[in-house]
Amino acid sequence: MGSGSLLVSETMLQTKLFFRSAVAAFFTLVMPLMFLVMINFFIPSDEASGFSAAQYFTPAIAVFGMVTATFTNLAINTSMARDGGILKRVAGTPLPMWVHLGGRIMSAALVGLISVTLMLAVGWLLFDLEIPWSRMPLFALLILVGAGTFSALGLAVAAVTPNARAAPAIANFVILPLAFISGIFFPLDGSPEWLQTLASWLPLEPLVTAAIALFDPAMPVEFPWAAIGKVLAWGAIGLVIALRFFSFEPAGTKPRAAEVSAAYGD
């Protein structure tokens, strides 16, 4: 079997596993959806200033859904797979490790796309979201660039995470503050300028701002070069860290603690 079809079957396998895990499905698909619904209920639109809550928050939280599906899931699942010996088992088969990890990434991106689609559908059904169809190819491109970057960053976190139990804490410690300063849960207009500048150089804010602009009929359509450039640069950083530090074995397995203590002990 060629690598291409192996990649497809790995992707399908990981996707099947995702939907069998109630916890993963809840945190990835249901939680962002809950944010979307709650924020749209609590934050009113302001017709005078032309601010539409649905037009702002739906794309913003859709981006967040994609980030959760890729970054958070890959950071947690990959370090769990490493600590549980799954990656080591795979390393002993002819399946190339990049195909296995590629399947995990493709599956995460697929789940992210499902999450984004779900979010837009709910926004449209419940909150009168206006979907600018002509701009959707650009929006899809943004989402895919983000999926790639946050997958690489998720693998980087898995690579430097000492053990799987720490992975959820580390992933959330990174992503939740980042989401707050990137305009996902409230517009950044009122926040200090230094914070806005900082956020604009991190990988999430450019994505969110570009996505919101595409859903704002008052904004002109522009190809978001700068945003895509910054996000891809972060993706490259994530990839370098992942490649440098990634191991298919749990940390501390060389040598086994038991062997050392036995050799020194008696």
Next chain:
Amino acid sequence: MSAVSVHALTKSYGPLKAVNGIDLEIAVGEVVAILGPNGAGKTTTVEMIEGFRRPDSGTISVLGHDPSDRPAELLDRIGIVLQEGGIEEDLTVREAIEAQRRPYAEPMSADEAIETVDLVEKADERIKGLSGGQRRRLDLALGIVGNPDLLFLDEPTTGFDPAARRRSWEAIRQLASSGTTVVLTTHYLEEAQQLADRVVVMSMGEIVANGSPDDLGERRSGLSTIRFRIDPSRAGALGVEPDAGGWVVTETHDPIRLINELTGKALATGIAIEDFEVGKITLEEAYLRLVTHDG
């Protein structure tokens, strides 16, 4: 041709010499058990042969390849059953085996693997519902589904009940009889005796014995153990020193002469000898002597 050929292999972890210059040849079709206490270096050795670790020095050839480079042609022909090999537990047995067999050039069917390890009734159940022994047999199925020429088994039956152990042994024997070379590590002497053509004993990073289970260590020299029980108060007449329970255990390279002397004296003096036994020293005893170091 050798399936595995190892020459002057070393591996250190800091100051610890885990593997200290070993040579090992394993012929095609052989079943070899590597024994040794924890810390003897057997896992490090096997993991270097499997390609998971790179040796500090020395050479390894596995089916004609250097395993350290993990060439795809080699990985296609070996099967590895790790002690701590993980599996996604939300899959069913069949799904896991199907996923595992996909990248191999000439795998066996999933059904054949499932039958070999006797998991037909569990084939469509989630892995997380399996018992420990069933889980380990699934590991075995994952190791063999690629139709390997060479199979590595790391403690394949640790923690099994006796019936489950025998079922696994049956599966391993079946593979061996079809010509698969098997390299297994184990803590169970009985397992080595049941399965292996040859036993390699490691201690402190070195191979201290290498031979058939019937021929290992002092078993080769014909050392025998004689055991019997007598009335302790009359031991002097036989020239033996029993323990408090009256048991006498003695070892000799010349059992016939010793038995003749003992029984002759006993008959002449009317001392009753009970529970008389004579035998080769056990594999376990021979093994313990090889790996136990004084001081």
